[in-house]
Amino acid sequence: MVKRIRVAVVAALGIATLVAGPVTTASAGTSIADPAVTTVSVSPNPIVVKGSETVKVTFTAETRDDASKVTGVIKPEVGVETRFDLSKDADLGSGKARWKYSKDFNRQSTPTTWTFQAVVGDSTPVSTGFSVKQVYETDFDDIAATPSVVSEGGWVTLSGVLRQNGAGGWAAVPDARVHLAFRPLGGSYSRLPASVETNGQGRFWLKAKASKSGHWRAEYDGSPTRLEARSETDRVDVRAEARSSRIVDFGARPDPVTEGDRLSVGGRLQLDTRHGWDGYRGQKVAILFRADGSSRWGQVGSDWTDHNGRFGVAVTARRSGDWRAEFRGGDGVKGSGSRTDHVTVRKPEPAPEPERAASRVISFNASPEPVRYRKYLRFTGKLQVDDGGWEGYRAKVALYFKATGSTKWRYVKTTSANGSGKLYTKTVAYGSGYWKFVFKGDDDFYGDSSRSDYVKVRR
Template sequence: MLQRIRVAALAVMIGAGALVALAPSAATAAPPAPDIARVSISPSTPIDVTGGPVTATFSFLTKNADTAEFQLKAPGDVSVHTPITLTKGSAFGGWTKWTGTKEFKSSDAGKWNWLALAHGSGGDKSATGSFDVVKKLDTGIVRFDARPNVVDKGDLVRVSGQLRADGKGYAGQTISITFRERGSSTYREVTKVTTGGSGWFGATVRADVTGRWRAEFAATAAAKGSVSDAELVVVKRGKIDSKIVAFRAHPDSAGKGDKLRFTGALVADGRGGVAGERVAIFFKAAGSGRWEYVTSDVTGRHGRFWASAEAVTSGWWRAVYAGTRGVEGSVSDADWVKVNQPAPPPSVEKADTRLIKFNAYPEPIKRGKYLKFKGKLQVDEGSWEGYSGKVALFFKPLGSKKWEYVKAFWSRDSGWIFAKVKAWDSGHWRFVFGGDEDTYGSSSRKDYVRVKR
């Protein structure tokens, strides 16, 4: 009996050994397949290139991979993906990080596709996706007007204008009509309208107090915001009306650059001439629908006022009184002045110029530190040659539409310009050459620099 048990145990041991011999060893197991995870894009999408070129960073993780690729396909590009250069990072937890960059410009706007690839002895792994590069449209509200300019309390006023984007009418957009009461610093929304096929809009509003009206377009994912000029509407109220009488702009005909004189008197019912009140002089150029403020004067004895301005172009002049407590505002009749333009100077053969290789550096820069600039001014003398001239440095703060003059520098005989100024705010920089008696002016490209606080 004991012998049979020993023999059975030996058979089990031999059988187990046979099973162990048949099982594959670790050295001959199939290699694991690669994997891809955490594909990310910085800055987050959509990538906004409205303010200038943006460098995006692409990163992802791979596991069980010897090499990796990251490819991009441009909008509308039916060709193969274009690879970007990757940098291999340190490994952690079996995962390896890969990183690459690409600069996107305004011409790159549209939907891009990406493809991430991991290659290993266990095979290949891929991941796909897409992202958007956007450039917002430049917008502006033009020809904004509020009519009539003087109304009784509670009367209706027609406000209208046109929203344009990149020089064309912008249809189907929401416009807010806002109002700021005289004496207040805050605009409040009164109503909203939608632009028509050519960007035109209009609304009828009720005027209860004197103040300024304007139109506002809030920024969207596709376009920048914009605000119109403000239009003053004087609301007459109370029992005392004012009137501007005997207003005149003279002489009736003048040469460009001559001095124009404006006279008139401000009177109020039952009080005669009103002294100590400010009367503004406005001008509307021929062919324009917009009145622009030019100058003002404070009324003297008997309400009389005198003012002067330079004659620039033919158009209408009028005086506007905004009113005060107990006295309503008023607007004079318009007076036409013809301005004779000087004959154009004889044409002079001038040479073209160009500003190249402009760069603002370092970037980014700490606030208050010196920002350096370089560029090259050249003149076309059959071939492009260096030129010595006075070049101005201009700056446009981030979010602003206006270029501001900073400082002027002279280029060397070789054409090279080197300059430096302290940087206070983020924005765009550029060189501008105004030209001279022998050459036409030119401007460099703009360069964005971020200022760190």
Template sequence: MLQRFRVAALAVALGAGTLVLAPTAATAAADPVVTRVGISPGPPIDVTNGAVTATFRFATKGTDKAELQLKPPGDVSVGKPLDLTPTKDGDWTRWTGTRSFDSTNVGKWSWLAVAGDASRGGTFEVVVKKVLDTKIVDFDANPDFVDRGDLIKVSGRLLADGKGYGGQSVALTFRARGTDAYRTVTKVTTGADGSFSANVRARETGWWRAEFAATSAAKGSVSDADRVDVRRGELASRIAGFDARPEPVDKGDRLTFTGALQVEGRGGVPGERVSIFFRAGGAHRWEYVTSDVTGRDGRFWASATAQTSGWWRAEYAGTRGVRGSVSDADWVRVDQPAPPPAKADTRLIKFNAYPEPVKRGKYARFTGKLQIDDEGTWEGYRGKVALYFKRAGSHKWQYVKTTWSNGSGRLYTKVKAWNSGRWRFVFAGDEDAYGDTSSSDYVRVKR
């Protein structure tokens, strides 16, 4: 009653003016509304004959934002949101999204539609009404005769009811000569046509085969076995093309050492450590300086600071089944440097490594720009630029190749990508300019 008197008094005080009051609860915005989700084709979703794309539809009122979460069978975490397309229909907004299901998705799924404070949930099933017969064909472990530790290629094809069965896990197993049990060496996923392959190291003579474990959609199967014989004799190695450069070199400048480690019957071998040793002129003792791990084709690259004239050589300690070796020695004269001339600053910009991801064995491409500071103005500069690579999980950058920028400073080169990792350009500088290093760019390599 007291409140009505206050309102009346205010109206009298305002005269002909307008009295504006806050909206009542009846005129406030309505709570959001969400309808039940419709699924097409209607559940259960049958994936017996392959993948099926299902469409999810629902409508909301009172909000312009909505989310549809799908949760796989047995998953207790928050469901993954589906990409939705909205369509306005008067006061309602209609939402549509799609998802593909195959035989790896069999089971009871949960859905939850959320719009503001409103939500609605439910379940649906993905089923296989027929269990497929599978068979592994064209299985092969190649080559049949290898040295211990060599890579062999194990491959084949998984069929289901006579057709390629893609997206399935196949175990590659091995039984050593003189044993009865197969053990799993690695697992691979079949391609769209059911094919699979992997490179594995042969450590001992025995039989290889592929195994597909039964699923709710398909019966299990095992391939024929294929024998690989492993030789155990020690192989000779050599360090070819060892070179220490430049020669002569000024004291305090960097020397680079290159060459390739080769093993009898294998050619260049990657992943082996090569050490660099130095013996000063007039001395009798070789001293360790640095080392590098061989890359593709067995090539290595290392560097060290030149201090005095003397001999340099590379040494490989060997490994099980491979004898060590020592390169020819290379003499380098070290001079006292002349007073350094005035140099200009440089910068490497716009470095880009692409595509990302890149398929293993395909070309990765690299662009960038080398510029020099010309009295406060950055100009394109022609220079010799090195490409470096750091494999994922490693802390060491490895030299890959050298290229040149053009007169505008633009850089472009390409190499085949074999491992995921970071790439960058390095300009070591020259008599007119200081060096610089670009930013790095990560490229993932997929198989």
């Protein structure tokens, strides 16, 4: 009964409005009917959009009085409103109903306070507030750990850029704290004490000492508006600190040494171990020499160390100078060099002149005299040596010719004396001049020349 009287009053007021014009609030109380929407809600609220994900949001309104249509409006605190019709979801009895509308919120949705309003016809709208929060996706770029190979205990620097994927796309994140993490080969990641804030361009540099080979990465823990991130990894290999080596007992012997004699050069290569200095076996050691007056070292030989680290070479002594040995190092072992050792090389004493006896070339003759051009000349003679008396000697004797008007003797050919010392040979005559036999001597007898014999050549 009360409801009918209220409707009649509203209808009367409506007729009065049509006749007398608009009714003000002051005169009639209100010109809008009481709300037909009883409650509104937003789920979820707040709306949290993480990274690039999409959040489905449900807008709900409950009505009375057998409402046939519900219009919804959502609007950010600053921005353009969006209108939509809600769909009936359920009848709740006694003219009541539930209405719903779903909408996707994503990275483009403005992070602010929003208003949801639902209305039926000209009734008073009912509204509620909700908030949208953006938690932006983050990632690392340009990750690099340098140097890629470092000695044990050396510094490693991890650098890169932290970015976020906001409404306007990817952009640098300034003033964000980035942490350093390390994973040894075959192990798992652990965070190191090093951390730093990014600069205005989102860049960072993290430093730590390396003790093992492994992978380095940057980590960001996120914030209320940004997701956490883990960078790609970059590997750094750590080499154990190189051990020391040394060369001891080095020397070149004998000193002094005669030129052309053999010289022994050697020593012992040792390695610094946890037990002290031990012989370093199976290593190549170079032998170097620098002659007196020179500044240049040159390698003259090499040797591989035995199980005691000993090495040595034998070389021919040529010049006075300095000797030293050099080990160029190996995997995890530093190279080393020996002290220098000077050796004086002396010229050998001249060998005593052998005792030799005299020789002579006698009875030399060139015939015929004169001789026609391009005819044969024949030469005879006799080679003798003083071996307790003059006797014939078997040996080679050279024939020489000196042309008329010349001062130079020219070699022509070689012949041999027989066991009696007799000499004979022949040659073609081309010009007039002098001829002779020459014995150059040997280890037992001095040399000698025959007399010269002049022969005229006719054309």
